[in-house]
Amino acid sequence: MPLELCQLALRQTLDLITLTDDTLRDLTRRKFSSDELYNEVLGKLLGGNGRRGPSGILIANEGPDATCCNGQVFHLRDERLLERSEAISIEPGSSYAGSLLLVEGGAEVVALNWNDVCANIGEFQSFFHPKVVEAMGEPILNFVSCRISGDVKGVIEAFNYQGRVTEYDADVLRSAAVMIGSLLTVSNGMRETEHAFTYTIQALARACEAAEPDTGRHIVRVNRYAGALAANMGFNNEFVNDMSISAQMHDVGKIRIPTEILLKEGRLTPREMKLIRQHPAYGSEIIGDSPRLRIAREIALSHHENWDGTGYPKRLRGERIPISGRIVKVADVYDALRSRRSYKGAMTHEEALHVFRNGDDRINPAAHFDPAVLAAFFRIEHMFEMIFDSSILKLGYDRAVTPADSK
Missing domain, CATH: 1.10.3210.10 (Hypothetical protein af1432)
Structure with missing residues (x-):
């Protein structure tokens, strides 16, 4: 992998570390929602200011019965505003990219380029839920999927990195998934403590x-x-x-x-x-x-x-x-x-x-x-x-x- 791409991946990881540190420092004063955290994390990952990043990200959380994931596709507009798709319900088996992670004993993170596994780009689109493809507004050429653990379980999938998706991109997304799972778990605990404090x-x-x-x-x-x-x-x-x-x-x-x-x-x-x-x-x-x-x-x-x-x-x-x-x-x-x-x-x-x-x-x-x-x-x-x-x-x-x- 070229040195420039390594440096960009490192920069994204450092941004995530800084966000984690700032959020932990603020936990006693700030009770954030999952949407607020997603917006901040995605702002570090999605394109922006010349940094390497995907053009879209799906975040989907498991429902209460764990039979499907409900999520949205996010895009960066004007390098600042995060826009999201309508809610998408992803049933088991409807998305190969997600199923790789959600099945028992599945991988923690998966990274694929279309020409690694398919004969053409059209065939590669069948790996994803049709509404995800529609929300992207362009053919999906590569992706990284990672499991989100903790109180709020689910998956985060990043699509269409420039060039080929690499193991460095997978590491950055894994860092984001760990941060989301960990901070939401801590924040939920802080929210319960805050309720007791208010009472x-x-x-x-x-x-x-x-x-x-x-x-x-x-x-x-x-x-x-x-x-x-x-x-x-x-x-x-x-x-x-x-x-x-x-x-x-x-x-x-x-x-x-x-x-x-x-x-x-x-x-x-x-x-x-x-x-x-x-x-x-x-x-x-x-x-x-x-x-x-x-x-x-x-x-x-x-x-x-x-x-x-x-x-x-x-x-x-x-x-x-x-x-x-x-x-x-x-x-x-x-x-x-x-x-x-x-x-x-x-x-x-x-x-x-x-x-x-x-x-x-x-x-x-x-x-x-x-x-x-x-x-x-x-x-x-x-x-x-x-x-x-x-x-x-x-x-x-x-x-x-x-x-x-x-x-």
Whole structure:
């Protein structure tokens, strides 16, 4: 094999190693789907920037009964965009190239050129499922097939390398198959761990529900408000997802506040107010120093800070307040205005909007809220109303909020 082709195969293998390393480093923060992983792997294999590669790749996964594989053919367009065919169901025996791998005791990887086994190119097409040939849009001249092992079993087949397919191409595809199988297995395990992690957060966030009525509904709504605000403000998906999970932890420190204070009707005494204002610090202590809970800890500690520096517990001002806390402050205040408490009635959406525009005896919008977050709130205030109303209906809350409730 010419040195140039060896170097190209090595470059592809190194690209796959880099992708593996990056993915493993990110596993605790990123739960990727099989499609996302396929797109990244195929981007390293399919043509592009002069590197040797196939013109199309089929990835097919075994169905639950292991009697057939369901897959798609991928192509690279404009050196960047991966396009895929319609779903193809490959039954046993309908594809010689796949059957070589899927039969018990079959080979792990197979590489063939048409003139190694057939008298003509037309005869070679019968080695493949007809829909695969159709999806390729050109006669298949060579291929490499490799088995994918792990939780998501199946095959990966690469078609039409330039010139003859070689053992180096087979090695690169084998590397890709091993990476796909291994990383999807690890990611599935991480996804299960993440579900357990999210459940634990929800359980902790609901710890004070017994003390304050409607807390369970309140924390679900604040999660949704905060995620909607973050998305509307243009933050990336990772931050939006973090906000949509972490916002519910904002009041976890209240589990250290005596119930008689939380449920007290009327205004609190200065001593009681001083104790209530400790709940952000308590929440930060409860959440702890785990990097995975950094956003939750920020929110718990800073969601009562004011833009002008008059909030608590640290009297932070402006952009010294973490953006997560600034977002949750708006979400929390809206839901507090809409909700009935032991010391106050509930407002309608229109009444809450009036407070956000003009303030009241406790809230000064210009002084208390980040202007950018407040502007985002007014852009999507209808979503806040829908989130609140859908929560009430879904959870069977049978008291309609009326203007009289705010008196």
